[in-house]
Amino acid sequence: MQRLTEQILAYAEGLPEGAPVSAKGLLHLGNRAAIDQALSRLVERGQLMRAGRGVYLRPISSRFGIRSPSVQQAVEALASQRGEVIVSSGAAAANTLGLTTQVPVRSVYLTSGRSRTMSLGKQVVELRHAPRWQLALANRPAGEAVRALAWLGPEKAEAALKALKRKLPSTTFQELVAVAPQLPTWLARSVGKAAHG
Numbered sequence: 116m117q118r119l120t121e122q123i124l125a126y127a128e129g130l131p132e133g134a135p136v137s138a139k140g141l142l143h144l145g146n147r148a149a150i151d152q153a154l155s156r157l158v159e160r161g162q163l164m165r166a167g168r169g170v171y172l173r174p175i176s177s178r179f180g181i182r183s184p185s186v187q188q189a190v191e192a193l194a195s196q197r198g199e200v201i202v203s204s205g206a207a208a209a210n211t212l213g214l215t216t217q218v219p220v221r222s223v224y225l226t227s228g229r230s231r232t233m234s235l236g237k238q239v240v241e242l243r244h245a246p247r248w249q250l251a252l253a254n255r256p257a258g259e260a261v262r263a264l265a266w267l268g269p270e271k272a273e274a275a276l277k278a279l280k281r282k283l284p285s286t287t288f289q290e291l292v293a294v295a296p297q298l299p300t301w302l303a304r305s306v307g308k309a310a311h312g
Contacts, residue, residue, distance in 0.1 A: 119145050120153040124162055127173045133184030135192045138169045167233040183236035186222050199228040200250045205266025208259040214275050225249055248297045256283065257290035269301045276309035
């Protein structure tokens with residue numbers, strides 16, 4: 116059993132800091148029960164962090180000690196490992212684009228996968244399943260605009276679109292217009308009005 120723990124640790128240390136380690140990805144080293152036990156042992160020792168069901172992260176070592184990977188690093192790693200689209204929430208996108216001064220208190224991301232939470236040290240990250248249209252243009256500025264508009268809702272969308280048309284480069288605004296057919300009717304209509312207004 117000790118050998119398996121050492122093999123898993125060696126494997127994890129060969130990955131970039133903050134990279135995820137999944138129990139499923141270690142099945143070549145032993146059976147699932149033994150791997151789960153070894154992973155639990157590594158978490159108890161502080162050599163790995165449990166981020167969610169079956170997903171572990173290698174902590175980052177610096178001269179100031181050991182810390183959790185950044186939320187962004189962990190989310191990107193999880194997205195690539197699970198093959199999901201994971202993007203910032205509409206509230207965060209609206210703040211980034213200057214459409215609101217509200218700063219989200221909780222870390223919320225939208226995902227093509229199932230809704231769940233992920234722990235990074237003391238910080239809890241919420242992953243919420245979102246409809247495909249909210250994940251359109253994933254991490255592009257036009258995609259942030261889609262999520263921000265969805266969060267603002269029908270009442271505030273038209274005013275926000277006027278502001279976005281002035282703020283965003285024309286190519287980014289055109290990307291937003293091009294994705295309009297995938298959007299809900301209320302949003303597609305608002306985007307169309309802003310494009311021709």
